[in-house]
Amino acid sequence: MAEPAGEFIPSPRSQDCSKHAGGWGRGMNDYEYIWYGNKSEDDYPEEACTPWYHKRAQIDDFRVNNDLDVTGDITANEVTAGGVTLSSRKDFDIPHPTKDGWRLRHVCLEGPEAGVYYRGRLTNDTMINLPEYWDGLVDPATITVSLTQIGSSQDLIVDAIQWGKRIKVRSGTAANIDCYFLVHAERKDGERLIVEYEGTSIDDYPGDNSQYTHNK
Numbered sequence: 001m002a003e004p005a006g007e008f009i010p011s012p013r014s015q016d017c018s019k020h021a022g023g024w025g026r027g028m029n030d031y032e033y034i035w036y037g038n039k040s041e042d043d044y045p046e047e048a049c050t051p052w053y054h055k056r057a058q059i060d061d062f063r064v065n066n067d068l069d070v071t072g073d074i075t076a077n078e079v080t081a082g083g084v085t086l087s088s089r090k091d092f093d094i095p096h097p098t099k100d101g102w103r104l105r106h107v108c109l110e111g112p113e114a115g116v117y118y119r120g121r122l123t124n125d126t127m128i129n130l131p132e133y134w135d136g137l138v139d140p141a142t143i144t145v146s147l148t149q150i151g152s153s154q155d156l157i158v159d160a161i162q163w164g165k166r167i168k169v170r171s172g173t174a175a176n177i178d179c180y181f182l183v184h185a186e187r188k189d190g191e192r193l194i195v196e197y198e199g200t201s202i203d204d205y206p207g208d209n210s211q212y213t214h215n216k
Contacts, residue, residue, distance in 0.1 A: 017049035031063055112195040113142075114187040121150075123178045126159075128167040130183065138185035140164025148180040 037051070044051070096102035116138060122128055128145075145167055147156040155172030156179055162168060171177055186192075194207045202209065 015049055019052060027060070113193055114190065115184055116187060117182060117184050119180070119182045121178075121180050122169060124176055126169050126177060128169065128181055128183065130165055130167070134185065135165060137187055137189060138164070139188040140185070142184075142186040143167075144184050146182040146184075148182075150178045150180065152178075154179065 090108035091105055093103055093105040096104045118130060118134070140161070140163070143161055143164060145158045145161070147158070147169065149156055152175065153173070154175040154177060156177070157170050157172055159168040159170045167183065169177060169179070190211050191207050194205065197204065197206050199205065
């Protein structure tokens, strides 16, 4: 039999361009930057497999050194910010100011509205001047006032709420006014809270859920 002319070159193996599920190798505990490819689509070799990109990614731990810009939703079983874990009860927990070895925890007040308050003391005056920013923040029709007289009975009366900017107080006994005041109002820079609604999850809320922070 005659020897074949030239060197025998085996045919090339077929390309394996499939995606291989799962991860393999050794896990690195140090934080490394994600590698960024340096070839554009036009420069990529035609004979090479089309590269994969991370449309979805999974890692064990993730750290952001600077800013995190999110254009979609974030879903998490537990979120911790500044050492505080967000939950259905909004609280703050600090070292106790007067008892060593103790801590103090308060929970945010809850109510059927997006309410704000302003409080203080009114002495020898008849006018409570509300903060200037209330003019654009609250619905003046929702303003309510509580007055607590100090030292003596003064028969305190809310005489008028003027333009949602100030509250006129008078004494029914013509006494000098000395009292604590607490003013509440409902915010108007958003939709009114729907307190009760039919449904089985937060997604059934009939209003604009994007205006609220909540956990499902």
